[in-house]
Amino acid sequence: MKTKLDYYRIFYETARFASFSTAARHLYISQSAISQCISQLEEDLDTQLFIRSRRGVALTKEGKLLFQKVESAIQAIEQGETLLARLHKLESGSLIIAAGDTITREYLLPYLEQFHKTYPNIRIEMANSYSHHMLELVKEGKAELAFVNLPAEDDELCIEPCHKIHDVFVCGPDYNAKKKYTWEEIANEPLILLEKNSSSRNYIDKNFAKERITLNPQIEIAAHELLIQFASIHLGVSCVVKEFSKKELEKGLIKEMKLSPPLPSRSIGYAYLRHNPLSFPAQAFLDLIKRDV
Amino acid sequence: MKTKLDYYRIFYETARFASFSTAARHLYISQSAISQCISQLEEDLDTQLFIRSRRGVALTKEGKLLFQKVESAIQAIEQGETLLARLHKLESGSLIIAAGDTITREYLLPYLEQFHKTYPNIRIEMANSYSHHMLELVKEGKAELAFVNLPAEDDELCIEPCHKIHDVFVCGPDYNAKKKYTWEEIANEPLILLEKNSSSRNYIDKNFAKERITLNPQIEIAAHELLIQFASIHLGVSCVVKEFSKKELEKGLIKEMKLSPPLPSRSIGYAYLRHNPLSFPAQAFLDLIKRDV
C-alpha cells in the first residue's frame, strides 16, 4: 500500500455525493482540498477515478470497482468504532468471573443480579472451579476476575480484599453449649469441617496450629451449606462463615458458640492481572463491589 | 468517524508485530511516531488498545475487537489497490464492444483474436444489434466501444474513422459485363441491394440521389454475405464492400464491374463516449486497431 488511507475517506464521500463541492461542504473542508486529494489519489493509483462534468462527477469503471472495496473498508472501520463506543457505554461486551460456589451464592449473587439489571447486554459467564484454580484461570486469561478467600498472593495478580468475613463455630439449637469456649475446648467438640483442600479449612487449621492444636473433625464435607444443615440436626459442631449463615442464625436453626478469643477475621478478595487493564465490564462490576467496601 | 484513518494502518501493523519498535522499523518511521500515534488513537477512541510490557505490546480485549474490524478494512483497501493494479496490467477486466455482424466478421475478427491472445484474462462481450442502435448502446453505457459505418455524428460521442472501405458493384463470373459503367447504366442493371435501413444502402442511395438517380433493386436482403452469393449465381448485380469480398473476388466467384466515376470511399469508424475516459481494456483494444490505421 502506497496511498494514504485518509484519501480514501475523501474518495468515499465524494463518490457518495457525486460532487466535489457537495462532499466538501459535508466534510467541512474546501472544494479545492477535495480536488487536490482526488487528483493525488488518481496519480498515486495511476488510474482515473472520476469523470468530471458540469453537474458534478461520476465514477469511472475503475472508480466503481475501487469504491466497492473502499466502501466495505470504511464500513468496517465504522463498525469498529461503533463497537468500541457501545463497549464504552456497556451496551455490549462480556465478562468472565471465576468464583467458588459458596462465594458466588452467598456473596456475589446480589451483585450479579444488579449488574445484569443495570447492563442487560453484557454477557456474564461464571467459571466455577476449585478454590485454588481460580487464580490460574485469571492468569491464563480464561477469566478476567476471580473472587477468592484471602489470604492469597501472586506476583502477576492484583489482589484486593472486598468483604470481611468471620469464621464462627455453630451448633444445633438444642445443643448443650457452655457460655464460652476456649480453643482447646472447641477442638474437643465433635467437629464437622470442610475438606482439607478448601481455603476456609486451611485457614482454621493454621490458626489452631499456631496454638499447637490439631483439629480432628468427625465429619468432613465439601459444601458450606451442608455444614449448617449438619449442625442444625445436631450431628456436631460446625465452623461456618457467620456472614453466610445469617439467615439460619436468625431463624434459630443454629446458634453461634462463643469462642475466646474468636478466630481472627479474614476477607474475600478479588484478583485480576496486574499488567492488564480491566475491560469496561470488569471495571463496572468492580465499581459495584467497591461501593459496599 | 472522528479519527484519522491513517492511524489505523499504524495500529494494524503494530498489532501484527506486537511491538512498537518492530512495527516502526517495518513502516520506516520512528518508534516515537508509533508511540504517539497509538496514544492519540487510544485517546480519540477513549479506550486502551495495547498492554505495554517490556517485551513488546499486546492487544487488550477491546483492541482485539477493533483489530478484527481494522484488519478487514485494510484488507479491503489492499484488494482494491491490487484490483486496480491488475486492471492496469490488463490482467483482468472486461470490455463490451457493439458492432454489426458484417463488421465483426469481416473487420474485427482478427483484432478480437489477437486481443484475446494478448490479454487472455479480459472478458470480451459483443453487443450485436441494428446498425443505428450501436451508438445508442454506447450512450446508454451498455457498450463501451461501437464500430459502425461512417458517416455518423453525435455530440456525446467521439467518432473516429479506422478503416477505409470501397463499395463496388459485382456480378457473377459469367455475367456479360461491359468494360465501364456509368451510374445510369449500373442503375438499370438488375440490382441486389441491402435493405433500406442499413447504413451501407443509405450511403449508396444518397450518392445516386445526388445524380438524381433512384435505385430500384430487384432483390433486397439483410446480409452482406448473401449479396455476394446471389451475385455469384447470376441473380443480378450486387453492391458490396470490396474489402469484405476479397476472397470471392480472388477466387473469381464474382467479378468487379468498373464504375465511372467510382462511388466515393467511406470508412468504418469507432465511437465512444466523449466525456468518459476509456477503460484500460478499451484503450488497449483501440491501440491494436490504431496500429493499422
Place this chain on the structure above:
DNA sequence: TTTTCATATAAGCTCTCCTTATCACTGTTG
C-alpha cells in the same frame, strides 16, 4: 450575451505528524 454552477489551479500558511534525543525500565550478557 451574461450568469451560474461546476472543477482546476496557484500560492501561501498552518498545524499535524514525524524526527531526534533522552529518559526510564528490564532482562541479558560479558
Place this chain on the structure above:
DNA sequence: CAACAGTGATAAGGAGAGCTTATATGAAAA
C-alpha cells in the same frame, strides 16, 4: 555485577502534507 541491548514514553522542534483563499476555466442555463 555492571554494561548493554532491547522495550516504550516523553520533550522539543522542524518539515511538509494538506489545508486555505483567491482566481481561472469551462459548460450550461437564463
